[in-house]
Amino acid sequence: MSLSGPDPRLTRDHLEALFRKMAGRRIVVIGDAMLDIYLAGDAQRISPEAPVPVVTVHTRRYALGGAANVAANVAAIGAECRLVAVIGDDARGDSLRGELAQHRLADRHIVVAAARPTTSKTRVTARGQQVVRIDEEVDDPIDPRAENQLLGQLDAAMGDADAVLIEDYNKGTLTPAAIERAMTLAAKRGVPVVVDPKFKHFFEYRGATLFKPNRRELEQAMGATLDLAHPDALPTALEKLGVANLLLTLGAEGMVLVTTDRRITRIPTMAREVFDVSGAGDTVTAWVGTALAAGASVREGAQVANYAAGVEVGKSGVAIVSPAEVLAMHEAQHDQLGKLRRGGLL
Numbered sequence: 531m532s533l534s535g536p537d538p539r540l541t542r543d544h545l546e547a548l549f550r551k552m553a554g555r556r557i558v559v560i561g562d563a564m565l566d567i568y569l570a571g572d573a574q575r576i577s578p579e580a581p582v583p584v585v586t587v588h589t590r591r592y593a594l595g596g597a598a599n600v601a602a603n604v605a606a607i608g609a610e611c612r613l614v615a616v617i618g619d620d621a622r623g624d625s626l627r628g629e630l631a632q633h634r635l636a637d638r639h640i641v642v643a644a645a646r647p648t649t650s651k652t653r654v655t656a657r658g659q660q661v662v663r664i665d666e667e668v669d670d671p672i673d674p675r676a677e678n679q680l681l682g683q684l685d686a687a688m689g690d691a692d693a694v695l696i697e698d699y700n701k702g703t704l705t706p707a708a709i710e711r712a713m714t715l716a717a718k719r720g721v722p723v724v725v726d727p728k729f730k731h732f733f734e735y736r737g738a739t740l741f742k743p744n745r746r747e748l749e750q751a752m753g754a755t756l757d758l759a760h761p762d763a764l765p766t767a768l769e770k771l772g773v774a775n776l777l778l779t780l781g782a783e784g785m786v787l788v789t790t791d792r793r794i795t796r797i798p799t800m801a802r803e804v805f806d807v808s809g810a811g812d813t814v815t816a817w818v819g820t821a822l823a824a825g826a827s828v829r830e831g832a833q834v835a836n837y838a839a840g841v842e843v844g845k846s847g848v849a850i851v852s853p854a855e856v857l858a859m860h861e862a863q864h865d866q867l868g869k870l871r872r873g874g875l876l
Contacts, residue, residue, distance in 0.1 A: 544858060548821065551825060556690060567590070605635050
């Protein structure tokens, strides 16, 4: 396994040229869209009803989560993003549409399933500490009517797409038929497919360009603990999954990339300070997928996505990352390496 710091070929000029190409791409994101709700306040007393804090809420904030957060990051890159997802006919669905509009994302490919709630995660914090998270969702597969509408919207969105990003949170949007349609349409167009999987459909993405699980998800699917020091462990997983490339995310330890040529590259985290890891995986999916759509190599795309993730985890809650922030992270890392070299530490 080789250890990869910043790729010396990824100069500022190279990145700026790549980002210009990325901004001209058309990206389809399909998967489980969510609404993140943040309630922040103070807790100065314990409830007389139960031994829990009473939080007096001062601020309420909404953000896009899941596939919608991937779409928001694609839009922040400057690319055209088409989000294909399912929401409920409820107030949270209206709020999600409002957040899409704020991120310059159209909602024309959104399917409304009246019998389902809009998936939401409400985080309650007091004095900066999370007190509780409340999930409102139904994770059963969408009904046949919603599924047919979803397939129709996917057909329309994929007409001239440059890549498809599949964001699976096991919330019911990605039925086997939806997965098969997305993979088939991408193959016909010859465009990259990036998959952020969960356990339920783990082995249904054969032919994907890049498969991006975290370590726990991959170990659960493989039925065994992964020995990352063993040279055959990850290539074997690549073959079992039937995908071209594997990008294994390791949280604070960075990522491991396994490419078609069986080369394994360890990519250390670029984060200078980890404030909140929420949404970091969505950021990686958006950036690597849009980079591949623009013609970047898998290694280039993974490195650029690693810069973006390093920016994202330094922000509070689920957040988007701009090209300017990625360039700033790139420059900071190269400045740091320069200092180490001048000091004889490299």
